[in-house]
Amino acid sequence: MELELTARTIRGEPVPYEEAIRGEFRQIDVGDPWGPPWSTTWIHVRGKVPDEWAGQDVVAVFDLGFEGATGFTCEALAWKEGRPWRGVDPNHRRLPIDGPEVDFYLEAAANPTATEEGVEPAPSMIALRESPEPAFVIRQAELALWRAPSPNVQKLDTGSHVITAVGHAHIDPAWKWPLREGERKCARSWSTQLELMEANPDYIFACSQPAQYAWIKASYPDLYVRIKEKVASGQWEPIGAMWVEADCNLPSGEALVRQLMHGKRFFLDEFGYETKILWLPDVFGYPGNLPQLIKESGCEYFLTQKLSWNDTNKPTHNTFLWEGIDGSRVFTHFPPADTYNGDFSPQEVEASMRNFKDAPRSNRSLYLFGFGDGGGGPTAEMIESAHTLGVDIGHAAEFFERASAEAHDLATVRGELYFELHRGTYTTQSRTKRLNRLAQKALREAEMWSVASDHHSPSELDALWKALLLNQFHDILPGSSIDWVYEQAERDLSEIAFAALRVAARSFKEIAGDGYRAAVFNVNSHPRREVIEFGHRLRLVEAPSCGWAVQKELSVRDEERVRVTDRGMENNLLRVRWDDRGLLASVWDKQVEREVLAGPGNLLQIHNDNPKRWDAWDIDFAHRDSVAELTALTEQRIEEPGGLRGAVAFGREFGRSRITQRMVLDAGSRVLRFESEVDWREVHKLLKVAFPVTVRADDATYEIQFGHLKRPTHMNTTQARAMFEVCAQRWADLGDGRYGVALLNDSKHGYDIHGSTMRLSLLRAPTHPDPTADQGKHSFTYALMPHPGDFRGAGVIEAAEDLNGPLRAVFTELPDGEAESLIAVDTRQVIVEAIKRAEDSDAVIVRLYEAWGRPCRAHVTTTLPARRVTLCDLLEREREETSLALDFRPFQIVTLKLEP
Numbered sequence: 001m002e003l004e005l006t007a008r009t010i011r012g013e014p015v016p017y018e019e020a021i022r023g024e025f026r027q028i029d030v031g032d033p034w035g036p037p038w039s040t041t042w043i044h045v046r047g048k049v050p051d052e053w054a055g056q057d058v059v060a061v062f063d064l065g066f067e068g069a070t071g072f073t074c075e076a077l078a079w080k081e082g083r084p085w086r087g088v089d090p091n092h093r094r095l096p097i098d099g100p101e102v103d104f105y106l107e108a109a110a111n112p113t114a115t116e117e118g119v120e121p122a123p124s125m126i127a128l129r130e131s132p133e134p135a136f137v138i139r140q141a142e143l144a145l146w147r148a149p150s151p152n153v154q155k156l157d158t159g160s161h162v163i164t165a166v167g168h169a170h171i172d173p174a175w176k177w178p179l180r181e182g183e184r185k186c187a188r189s190w191s192t193q194l195e196l197m198e199a200n201p202d203y204i205f206a207c208s209q210p211a212q213y214a215w216i217k218a219s220y221p222d223l224y225v226r227i228k229e230k231v232a233s234g235q236w237e238p239i240g241a242m243w244v245e246a247d248c249n250l251p252s253g254e255a256l257v258r259q260l261m262h263g264k265r266f267f268l269d270e271f272g273y274e275t276k277i278l279w280l281p282d283v284f285g286y287p288g289n290l291p292q293l294i295k296e297s298g299c300e301y302f303l304t305q306k307l308s309w310n311d312t313n314k315p316t317h318n319t320f321l322w323e324g325i326d327g328s329r330v331f332t333h334f335p336p337a338d339t340y341n342g343d344f345s346p347q348e349v350e351a352s353m354r355n356f357k358d359a360p361r362s363n364r365s366l367y368l369f370g371f372g373d374g375g376g377g378p379t380a381e382m383i384e385s386a387h388t389l390g391v392d393i394g395h396a397a398e399f400f401e402r403a404s405a406e407a408h409d410l411a412t413v414r415g416e417l418y419f420e421l422h423r424g425t426y427t428t429q430s431r432t433k434r435l436n437r438l439a440q441k442a443l444r445e446a447e448m449w450s451v452a453s454d455h456h457s458p459s460e461l462d463a464l465w466k467a468l469l470l471n472q473f474h475d476i477l478p479g480s481s482i483d484w485v486y487e488q489a490e491r492d493l494s495e496i497a498f499a500a501l502r503v504a505a506r507s508f509k510e511i512a513g514d515g516y517r518a519a520v521f522n523v524n525s526h527p528r529r530e531v532i533e534f535g536h537r538l539r540l541v542e543a544p545s546c547g548w549a550v551q552k553e554l555s556v557r558d559e560e561r562v563r564v565t566d567r568g569m570e571n572n573l574l575r576v577r578w579d580d581r582g583l584l585a586s587v588w589d590k591q592v593e594r595e596v597l598a599g600p601g602n603l604l605q606i607h608n609d610n611p612k613r614w615d616a617w618d619i620d621f622a623h624r625d626s627v628a629e630l631t632a633l634t635e636q637r638i639e640e641p642g643g644l645r646g647a648v649a650f651g652r653e654f655g656r657s658r659i660t661q662r663m664v665l666d667a668g669s670r671v672l673r674f675e676s677e678v679d680w681r682e683v684h685k686l687l688k689v690a691f692p693v694t695v696r697a698d699d700a701t702y703e704i705q706f707g708h709l710k711r712p713t714h715m716n717t718t719q720a721r722a723m724f725e726v727c728a729q730r731w732a733d734l735g736d737g738r739y740g741v742a743l744l745n746d747s748k749h750g751y752d753i754h755g756s757t758m759r760l761s762l763l764r765a766p767t768h769p770d771p772t773a774d775q776g777k778h779s780f781t782y783a784l785m786p787h788p789g790d791f792r793g794a795g796v797i798e799a800a801e802d803l804n805g806p807l808r809a810v811f812t813e814l815p816d817g818e819a820e821s822l823i824a825v826d827t828r829q830v831i832v833e834a835i836k837r838a839e840d841s842d843a844v845i846v847r848l849y850e851a852w853g854r855p856c857r858a859h860v861t862t863t864l865p866a867r868r869v870t871l872c873d874l875l876e877r878e879r880e881e882t883s884l885a886l887d888f889r890p891f892q893i894v895t896l897k898l899e900p
């Protein structure tokens with residue numbers, strides 16, 4: 001029996017229910033087109049249940065023109081009596097009717113389907129926003145009698161193995177849809193799950209990502225009240241720990257701390273519940289210090305299944321202990337169904353049981369079921385399948401508690417969990433990655449200098465941090481989303497960075513006043529003496545660690561000064577020569593009388609980049625089969641003639657693109673910078689820069705969050721071969737203990753060090769799902785740092801910090817020579833990662849970590865009030881009182897609370 005439909009279409013941003021229903025509605029029928037792409041059509045559904053159907057199960061059934069899987073086509077939220085009711089999608093088409101009259105609204109989203117690969121060019125979602133043509137046709141809207149089909153499966157014999165099924169709806173806040181649709185997907189999926197809970201008292205739904213809860217709290221308060229009730233009753237399980245399911249390769253260490261801090265605090269504040277599970281089923285690799293962050297945040301367990309996608313070496317365990325680079329261990333589980341979107345078919349559940357690899361040591365596994373990625377979640381049929389198969393639906397927390405207590409003799413996996421796929425995500429959407437790095441740095445400065453000036457901006461900084469954390473979601477920051485997402489991400493990240501720098505600037509003003517002398521602020525945790533530009537001239541300046549100093553005129557020794565010629569420049573440490581193509585012909589280390597290069601350096605190389613699948617995500621090994629060297633030089637000019645700084649600019653054109661690089665060497669410095677401006681117009685190309693060096697070693701060292709680790713430079717094993725492209729934070733170093741070369745960056749992450757050639761990935765140009773990914777202007781800096789001895793003693797870590805944390809100079813009225821250091825540490829092994837105001841008091845939080853991978857004792861001095869010093873976890877919960885003399889184990893993170 002057909003229903004009566006009237007509709008109102010709204011272009012642009014969605015409007016609230018109260019506003020939407022006040023507009024003019026016009027008749028629409030089955031067979032009519034509706035919904036230009038990305039528009040919202042509100043459909044008023046009315047009808048009457050026939051008298052003869054009384055007492056039977058009546059449903060309203062819809063097909064809005066579904067094309068594709070749940071979450072990847074049009075979908076709707078049903079509103080009844082002014083409140084969110086249920087989601088409507090390809091797998092949730094039926095709405096139960098419980099009275100004689102039918103009267104509700106559908107908020108139907110005309111979401112088009114983006115592509116991951118295929119025909120060129122991929123459709124632009126930004127362009128489709130302006131399309132006037134309807135994208136869908138209503139195929140069905142009728143009342144029907146519903147009789148649940150009789151199950152035709154038998155109870156599953158699991159033997160001694162215990163499967164715990166967990167209802168789940170993985171919802172990407174943004175991916176093939178913008179953030180606004182991520183929010184609406186939560187309302188659709190979660191309202192459906194609440195209704196399933198009412199019908200199935202044993203049904204339990206696990207749900208992560210506190211950022212999404214915050215959306216629902218703000219935009220759907222009635223729905224949020226029901227969620228809180230179900231959390232209290234135990235049917236809704238908050239899980240996950242992080243603010244969003246963040247990428248874990250690219251954010252800084254402190255950003256990962258804030259993911260955990262804000263995520264866990266939200267659940268504690270809202271529900272009085274502390275999740276113990278870091279739940280990241282779909283993230284593209286896991287760094288070696290993540291176990292310590294898990295433990296320090298009060299979590300005990302870790303879940304993912306993503307490594308089942310590895311292209312070369314599949315995981316050998318489902319349940320094991322994961323040991324981080326500091327020695328922290330966490331109980332880890334990879335659900336053996338190798339999916340977080342289980343369909344609860346007997347075949348899939350049986351395969352999950354057969355696939356479990358740790359039966360001698362553990363007899364429990366998790367099975368995650370429900371439509372996901374684009375949301376939707378479990379269906380009534382899935383829950384019925386659980387009942388029929390005899391598989392218990394339970395809490396993830398209870399599974400982990402029991403499994404960890406019962407398991408024995410588990411294998412230990414040490415170091416990073418490297419993901420052998422999606423290696424292109426270290427590089428794709430480079431502007432977003434650069435803005436992320438800038439926003440992280442700006443927030444660090446804003447917090448530190450706010451503490452110094454006693455200027456409190458807690459709500460402003462809280463909002464900025466949460467906006468940054470949202471944009472570190474694992475399909476935003478890695479570069480795998482549609483163009484609309486990056487239009488918004490670049491705008492948001494720029495605003496975060498500017499707003500944070502404004503906070504810092506206010507603090508500079510309060511500290512320094514306004515005068516004619518120069519004060520230099522140093523956000524890093526070691527004293528600095530370097531060349532900066534201030535007052536339209538170059539100056540040599542000094543600043544203490546985590547502090548500031550009013551400058552006196554400083555000079556350099558004659559031998560430290562830079563000398564520049566048409567084919568070279570040098571200072572007291574390095575002599576640099578280039579050929580007529582502008583390529584480095586020699587970098588001579590004058591201190592140890594050694595040549596650094598084994599061939600032309602700063603050699604730009606361009607590869608064909610056509611991954612077999614997952615265009616924005618992947619770099620395939622086959623890219624190495626094709627390479628062109630960019631050696632043609634269009635211009636060369638001296639920009640800084642020497643003295644405190646030498647700088648020479650080189651210009652190159654290739655394809656439809658252009659690059660200009662300033663090669664910069666400062667007085668007394670070993671860091672040779674390459675400040676790059678690129679107008680990038682290539683398609684399916686990968687741009688790298690290569691430095692062949694005169695150092696060989698079996699492995700190279702890469703910075704990760706709160707530490708570093710080694711990876712092979714050979715391809716003698718399948719594991720080593722799979723690491724043909726790896727991720728780092730701010731530096732990588734190739735050294736043999738006697739000599740080394742570091743390659744630093746200010747916003748790049750993809751490294752490739754094999755044999756004695758060091759390469760850094762600069763730009764990609766995929767076309768799916770964003771047809772214009774990385775097209776246009778880019779600015780970035782990388783640097784070569786040759787050094788005697790080990791990278792630790794040579795200052796590589798500090799040099800990378802300095803490249804990423806420039807000194808800030810302001811005019812001041814403070815007296816000559818005045819200097820202050822908020823925090824100083826008496827050993828270079830320990831780095832200050834953050835100085836911030838405590839979340840719940842006027843105390844100051846100081847986060848430090850041991851950076852050399854060696855135990856040490858450190859003495860901290862401070863000019864901040866510190867009547868009481870307490871060791872805290874990452875949520876700033878006190879553990880015990882301590883002094884400012886601290887013992888560190890290798891790579892240990894320490895959080896101190898200083899109270900006045």
